[in-house]
Amino acid sequence: xxxxxxxxxxxxxxxxxxxxxxxxxxxxxxxxxxxxxxxxxxxxxxxxxxxxxxxxxxxxxxxxxxxxxxxxxxxxxxxxxxxxxxxxxxxxxxxxxxxxxxxxxxxxxxxxxxxxxxxxxxxxxxxxxxxxxxxxxxxxxxxxxxxxxxxxxxxxxxxxxxxxxxxxxxxxxxxxxxxxxxxxxxxxxxxxxxxxxxxx
Numbered sequence: 001x002x003x004x005x006x007x008x009x010x011x012x013x014x015x016x017x018x019x020x021x022x023x024x025x026x027x028x029x030x031x032x033x034x035x036x037x038x039x040x041x042x043x044x045x046x047x048x049x050x051x052x053x054x055x056x057x058x059x060x061x062x063x064x065x066x067x068x069x070x071x072x073x074x075x076x077x078x079x080x081x082x083x084x085x086x087x088x089x090x091x092x093x094x095x096x097x098x099x100x101x102x103x104x105x106x107x108x109x110x111x112x113x114x115x116x117x118x119x120x121x122x123x124x125x126x127x128x129x130x131x132x133x134x135x136x137x138x139x140x141x142x143x144x145x146x147x148x149x150x151x152x153x154x155x156x157x158x159x160x161x162x163x164x165x166x167x168x169x170x171x172x173x174x175x176x177x178x179x180x181x182x183x184x185x186x187x188x189x190x191x192x193x194x195x196x197x198x199x200x
Contacts, residue, residue: 007043013061016054017098020062024097025107030054055107066091066102072123077130081146084127085153085176092157093169099161103154135189145180145187152179 015037019028030051034041048054070087072080092099101107124146132142153176159165160172167175 077127092160096161141187148183
């Protein structure tokens with residue numbers, strides 16, 4: 001007798017993530033997911049016990065996937081922040097079902113806890129500190145710039161994922177860039193930026 005293929009937890013979550021990205025969260029249930037994988041419902045029930053268990057595991061798996069895409073690569077705080085914003089916009093354009101699931105619908109049960117939490121999160125707090133050092137500005141001012149830019153970018157990304165904004169990716173990136181410059185100026189960075197440019 002041929003040995004049965006083992007259906008791992010990772011295989012199930014990866015298939016669920018692919019369904020989520022392609023078809024949306026509402027398309028996922030025990031039966032449709034087992035059909036996607038090509039197995040019975042037994043491995044899913046064995047690994048997760050119920051749909052509630054699968055939902056919880058999928059939320060964490062999907063969030064980790066998105067966070068990896070948005071992980072800062074640059075060492076410079078300004079470049080790292082810009083890179084995260086670009087990745088956020090790309091996620092809304094390229095994987096709108098995932099974006100809506102994580103950040104709009106509430107189905108993932110992901111709660112940011114307010115923008116203060118985002119600014120104070122370890123990686124973001126490091127970026128704020130680096131930007132403050134680079135621009136020679138108080139961290140409070142940079143935090144204001146950081147929050148305003150995040151809120152603006154999130155709003156645009158929500159419109160993109162929902163299909164309300166039909167502008168090209170390049171146009172949206174320009175919009176975010178211009179808004180970020182405005183928020184920097186409001187935070188008191190204009191003089192600092194000019195001085196930094198002159199000192200180069």
